Amino acid sequence: MEILRYAAFTDTPAGGNPAGIVLDADHLDAAKMQAIAAEIGYAESAFVMDRAPGAARVRFFAPEAEIPFCGHATIATGVALAEREGPGRLLLSTPVGEIDVVTHVTEGHLRASLVTVEPYVTGLDGAVRAELLRRLRLTEDDLSVDLPVRLSFAGNLHPIVPVRTVTVLRGLDHDADGLRTLMADQGWGATVAVVHRREPLVFDARNPFPPGGVREDAATGSAAAALGAYLRDLGEIAPPVGFTVHQGSDVGRPSVISVHVPVSGGVTVTGSAVQISANSGISAKGGR
Structure with a gap:
């Protein structure tokens, strides 16, 4: 299983918040996702399921618990998918609701913007x-x-x-x-x-x-x-x-x-x- 490692909110690998990303997590249950997140050891890891053009479902796990929503792992996931599928809009289904993500290139860097649920x-x-x-x-x-x-x-x-x-x-x-x-x-x-x-x-x-x-x-x-x-x-x-x-x-x-x-x-x-x-x-x- 391929594990991606990205740093979010930075333009350099030495900065930002690291996130693990599994783009093909459909075969994993919650216990396995939790074990993988603990093994990766980052603040959060994102597990992507049910991928379709412009849409996916995602769950977030910290080393010790599932987290309903994670901003930095969402940004990292958006960029990772844009590198593979091209920039554009992505609707992510999360435990807190649908998160609208748009990826775009600015000053030579791929960036992602997410819109939160109602605060x-x-x-x-x-x-x-x-x-x-x-x-x-x-x-x-x-x-x-x-x-x-x-x-x-x-x-x-x-x-x-x-x-x-x-x-x-x-x-x-x-x-x-x-x-x-x-x-x-x-x-x-x-x-x-x-x-x-x-x-x-x-x-x-x-x-x-x-x-x-x-x-x-x-x-x-x-x-x-x-x-x-x-x-x-x-x-x-x-x-x-x-x-x-x-x-x-x-x-x-x-x-x-x-x-x-x-x-x-x-x-x-x-x-x-x-x-x-x-x-x-x-x-x-x-x-x-």
């Missing part, structure tokens, strides 16, 4: 918010004075935690085990987006990912989209508008995520993806 934003219970800050090892003084802590959904439910300074962001040292327990209790299956607003339309982000068995994600497309929905809900941006998220430098894989927020509806996330190693084979049981 929503909600508040946090006070006790849960306090526990979240404790597990992130943040205090009230570390938080932004302008942007509140909220939950935002754009395919996955992400706590959005804006911090006051880039120094606070760079110094983030979360309690992974405690955060994992809290997130399991709350049903948060993806990342926590800790963000700093560098400029009005430029953000830096770090994303702990305990539910997937990953300490920190290098680029989180679904969290970037959730941030866009959050900013729209708060009236902090004037849609239609784009902004960028810089992530991954703290784990040695710099990434840039482009986000476009319309007046209503799903948020668009765009990025490049490049192959990071030669393809390899893994058996259906997950072993080489």
Whole structure:
């Protein structure tokens, strides 16, 4: 079985967030997909099934759990398919709904844009918010004075935690085990987006990912989209508008995520993806 390895939200193999991709996963059940994702060891791997012209079904697995939606693996999958079938539109059926993906060549690089399902934003219970800050090892003084802590959904439910300074962001040292327990209790299956607003339309982000068995994600497309929905809900941006998220430098894989927020509806996330190693084979049981 052919395993592809791509880095998303980067133009170089040394950057971005790595994703495994299996383009012919129809013969795999969930247990085998989970074993293969654990063997690959990336934050997520995408398993593509029921391929047809302009359409496919996909499931996403982190090393320790299935994830309903994954932005960076969707971008990587879109680019990998475009390299084989040509750029264009691709409708992906995922556990959270249909995701519209368009691939195109810009400045010599293949890029993919995805449109999320309908997002929503909600508040946090006070006790849960306090526990979240404790597990992130943040205090009230570390938080932004302008942007509140909220939950935002754009395919996955992400706590959005804006911090006051880039120094606070760079110094983030979360309690992974405690955060994992809290997130399991709350049903948060993806990342926590800790963000700093560098400029009005430029953000830096770090994303702990305990539910997937990953300490920190290098680029989180679904969290970037959730941030866009959050900013729209708060009236902090004037849609239609784009902004960028810089992530991954703290784990040695710099990434840039482009986000476009319309007046209503799903948020668009765009990025490049490049192959990071030669393809390899893994058996259906997950072993080489």
